[in-house]
Amino acid sequence: MTILITGATGNIGRHIIRLLTAADHSVRALTRDPAKADLPAGVEVRAGDFTDFASLEAALEGATALHLMTAFGPANTTVPNSRDLFAAAEKAGVRRVTLLWNGYAGPVEEAVEASGLEWTHLRPGEFMSNALGWAEQIRTEGVVREAYGEIGHSPVHEVDVAAVAAAALTEEGHAGKAYMLTGPEVITVPEQVAAIAAAIGKDVRYEAEPPEGARERMRALGFEEDAIDYVLGWRADPPEFARTVSKDVEAAAGRPAKTFAAWARDHADAFR
Numbered sequence: 001m002t003i004l005i006t007g008a009t010g011n012i013g014r015h016i017i018r019l020l021t022a023a024d025h026s027v028r029a030l031t032r033d034p035a036k037a038d039l040p041a042g043v044e045v046r047a048g049d050f051t052d053f054a055s056l057e058a059a060l061e062g063a064t065a066l067h068l069m070t071a072f073g074p075a076n077t078t079v080p081n082s083r084d085l086f087a088a089a090e091k092a093g094v095r096r097v098t099l100l101w102n103g104y105a106g107p108v109e110e111a112v113e114a115s116g117l118e119w120t121h122l123r124p125g126e127f128m129s130n131a132l133g134w135a136e137q138i139r140t141e142g143v144v145r146e147a148y149g150e151i152g153h154s155p156v157h158e159v160d161v162a163a164v165a166a167a168a169l170t171e172e173g174h175a176g177k178a179y180m181l182t183g184p185e186v187i188t189v190p191e192q193v194a195a196i197a198a199a200i201g202k203d204v205r206y207e208a209e210p211p212e213g214a215r216e217r218m219r220a221l222g223f224e225e226d227a228i229d230y231v232l233g234w235r236a237d238p239p240e241f242a243r244t245v246s247k248d249v250e251a252a253a254g255r256p257a258k259t260f261a262a263w264a265r266d267h268a269d270a271f272r
């Protein structure tokens with residue numbers, strides 16, 4: 001078995017690779033820049049880009065399973081030519097596919113459902129790792145400024161998304177399932193800030209930020225207006241799947257989803 005992982009250097013892909021290699025599966029990693037990939041020894045690293053179909057076809061050669069991000073890059077561009085991509089995957093000998101959605105069921109999910117592949121949809125709400133965006137404010141000022149922070153949400157640990165992906169790529173029983181992946185609790189930003197403060201043993205303040213202030217801050221960081229609208233719209237009124245608790249991590253991975261307090265301990269060094 002050779003399992004091809006896209007987004008291999010990203011938040012989810014790195015953990016899928018760690019889990020698969022620990023279980024002695026043979027892993028091939030796709031990245032645009034193998035020289036910078038910094039992946040574990042034993043992983044076969046292949047150059048490839050979602051915008052270069054031939055590179056994907058080449059990476060699929062001999063693969064028996066595939067983990068696919070459905071969107072990529074700063075504008076969350078949908079992976080193009082997905083019907084052709086799945087046809088190439090079938091031709092190469094792929095049987096199982098996991099798809100990491102981008103918050104909605106789009107053309108890539110439709111294309112896999114129309115293929116002959118055994119698919120599993122991974123549908124996370126918000127990643128806990130988005131909180132790494134607060135690291136600089138916490139390190140330099142001991143503060144987190146965020147708009148709509150009092151509105152509860154149920155972010156998921158990246159390790160939990162990866163654990164469900166690893167199970168679906170290697171075990172029977174996950175084909176045709178759509179897993180809603182959340183953390184085990186609904187939590188507010190002030191509660192997340194308190195968990196980070198406890199993990200680093202230092203006071204961290206939460207300051208409610210007016211939406212216009214958040215807009216200005218994101219503009220200064222180089223965000224496009226569309227992306228700012230999306231983020232602020234989501235924070236003001238998260239979709240139901242991102243503010244309720246699903247049991248799907250436990251059902252698919254065989255253990256409870258990790259708390260934000262555990263995530264904060266796992267990432268404490270980033271905030272010190």
Ligand SMILES: NC(=O)c1ccc[n+]([C@@H]2O[C@H](COP(=O)([O-])OP(=O)(O)OC[C@H]3O[C@@H](n4cnc5c(N)ncnc54)[C@H](OP(=O)(O)O)[C@@H]3O)[C@@H](O)[C@H]2O)c1
Nearest residue numbers: 007008009010011031032049050069071072073102126127
């Ligand atoms: N953040 C969230 O809360 C959230 C929630 C739900 C779903 N998602 C989805 O989860 C996925 C990962 O999101 P993330 O924010 O955590 O990002 P991330 O893991 O940091 O993603 C970056 C990854 O995308 C790869 N990539 C970027 N452009 C590429 C291209 N043109 N061709 C091939 N690979 C490319 C990068 O590979 P190289 O640089 O090595 O080439 C890297 O491995 C995205 O599809 C996102 O839409 C995110």
